Amino acid sequence: MLRSIVHSVSLAFVSGVVLSAQTATHEARAKEIFKQLVEINTTHSVGDTTKAAEAMAARFKAAGFADADVRVLGPSAKRGNLVVRYRGTGAKRPMILMAHLDVVEARREDWSFDPFVLTEKDGYFYGRGVGDDKAQAAIWIANLIRYKREGYKPDRDIIVALTADEEGGGPYNGAQWLLKNKRELIDAELCLNEGGWGEALGDTRLSNDVQVSEKYVINYRLEVHNKGGHSSLPVADNAIYHLAGALDRMSRFGFPLKTNDVTKAYFRAMSKIEKGAISADLAKVADGDTAAMTRVARASTAWNATLRTTCVATLLEGGHAKNALPQLAAANVNCRVLPEDRVDYVTSALKQVFADSAVTVTVEGTPQGGAPSPMRDDLMTAVTDLTNALWPGVPAVPMMVMGGTDGMYLRPAGIPTYGVQGIFYDRDDIRFHGRDERVKVQSFYQGQTFLYELVKRLSGGPIA
């Protein structure tokens, strides 16, 4: 569970680790790797994760890693994953440091900068993937090379796994592919991954979140078919109108607000962090008060998404000519589902909301949710201590993340996965998947230091 320990060595930690000249070298290397990763396009459309994996493999080999411990592998030419093993004494089972190499599409015309050039401006790094997930990928690489240079001997193997196709588009999610085809390369006792970050409000750091649970994803294909006809003879039975009506009804619908064990712990912790009237409401949310949940959900998009399953229209198609009645109208509805809500429940709730038998609703693929990871004492203690040392007074908070990560494959496969980064983002300005994605320069480097120490703590290293 959560603790609040003011670590006695915090000053030594800050002066000894954060401010040393050596740190500057490690930061420069991390930035160089970060830049290289951002500037290799790894989108689904034209990108190539193999290229990124090979560029990083070359760095590991140049740093003295054995060829056999640096593997680039995957299901197809442009969907490579990188798996690197840093050998420990073997006293404990390995741990994985995971990040995904692929990024969401980004169009130059939508952005203020070229999304595939790392731009540093006004204290931020801009570029596609700077937050999701190339900062963490760059940090894992830079830190592993640093351990090697320092001759660090962990008590377990440390595996860096940088994967393809986390963002979808398929056909092979890298983590899933590795579990299925190369399990021996990534078999581990635990995994650190994306999905938990530091929450800030402007410049004020609120909490360092540890993701132990996550929502899962269901994509629905909605279709309306119609015989069509000439547009000069319109009728009420129109495919586009059927679809638009169903989507409009969905836009005004909300799934029930509720909590589970992890989100209760999260809201309890947040009630101690937040100031003003909302603080009392957050405590009431942790106690199950539904009126307070309504107010809290209204106060923040992120809290709304923490309190309920959400569904939103994301893609639309329809019609075949300007002067023809549409024969097809279709949409994708993307749902982010609480772990305790079943697929059948979500499907039937949506069908009731659509309330139109002309709209067919199909679940894409086989959605999968997983039970939360156990709250490991070693992990929660290490995160709490390091958070206190780096950012005194900021609590470490267990949480359920709204978006899906590769944790959804690893947890059911028996590898407890924790999203933790120590990289802080403004809670009200999260730009993952959006335009002008950015991360604070200072947050990037502090995340590097935090993760360097965290991995050491979890692999028998000396306490800084």
Ligand SMILES: [Zn+2]
């Ligand atoms: Zn991601």
